[in-house]
């Protein structure tokens with residue numbers, strides 16, 4: 001008979017992921033500022049074409065990938081990559097197609113959001129309203145390139161996070177009302193709610209000063225990176241890195257596209273939370289997509305463990321109590337995290353009406 005093994009091995013537990021502060025706005029809110037008509041007119045001049053990785057992907061590896069240990073954050077990571085230098089990802093033609101979708105009627109009517117972090121966002125466009133953008137981010141070739149830079153195989157967190165577009169228009173009239181902090185920050189300091197993000201520049205950077213993504217290192221040092229032109233991207237392990245988007249000066253606008261990623265493998269630690277998304281999403285879609293992927297992860301983990309356990313019995317290997325307890329504790333923590341994320345938020349089940357603003 002196989003013996004019962006009782007070991008006292010203590011698994012190395014990584015430090016807890018940083019606490020994420022949510023927006024002061026608790027319910028999905030439409031921005032008050034109108035999108036300038038020239039952006040809409042310009043975008044609508046583009047004739048739609050289908051996503052084609054041969055034509056639209058123009059990836060070149062970043063010159064440097066800064067590692068988590070480089071910036072003093074080892075221990076948290078799910079991969080070695082902390083933040084990459086900017087690298088070409090999409091062609092200008094691809095970005096123009098994405099802008100056509102971002103500034104299209106159905107998207108502007110249904111997908112605009114505002115929060116205390118970012119006054120003007122477009123999110124959750126979906127495949128139907130934005131097929132080019134959706135297909136670009138879900139293309140296996142795109143994912144292979146992003147994963148190469150991230151040093152881990154990634155997939156978009158879920159459809160609603162394909163993609164978050166931050167829109168900042170240079171409005172000189174508003175400058176007098178801005179505080180010093182607001183003058184320099186386009187998006188306030190924060191940790192992301194997702195393991196990785198890819199921030200893609202969707203603006204023409206001619207004459208643009210600023211507009212970088214700034215990261216704060218444990219030493220207090222602040223590093224700034226920015227795609228130097230439309231279609232360049234930065235990949236960052238944003239769940240563990242304190243960051244902010246800086247305001248632009250000189251350029252006409254700063255439009256950046258942030259797509260959130262999680263590990264493709266269900267067996268990798270995933271500290272995705274919804275804090276950053278809850279107040280800027282259609283909750284019916286957000287909760288549903290989050291639940292589906294988490295249940296899929298649990299299904300795969302339990303199936304794999306079950307197979308492993310059956311195999312162990314056939315092979316007459318001893319029962320490993322410590323291993324099973326560690327597996328169950330990990331799944332319990334995963335489910336507890338889901339319980340923390342999924343709750344009723346008063347009166348935000350349905351968005352403010354895009355027509356009457358009520």
Ligand SMILES: [Fe+2]
Nearest residue numbers: 191192238243
């Ligand atoms: Fe971020």
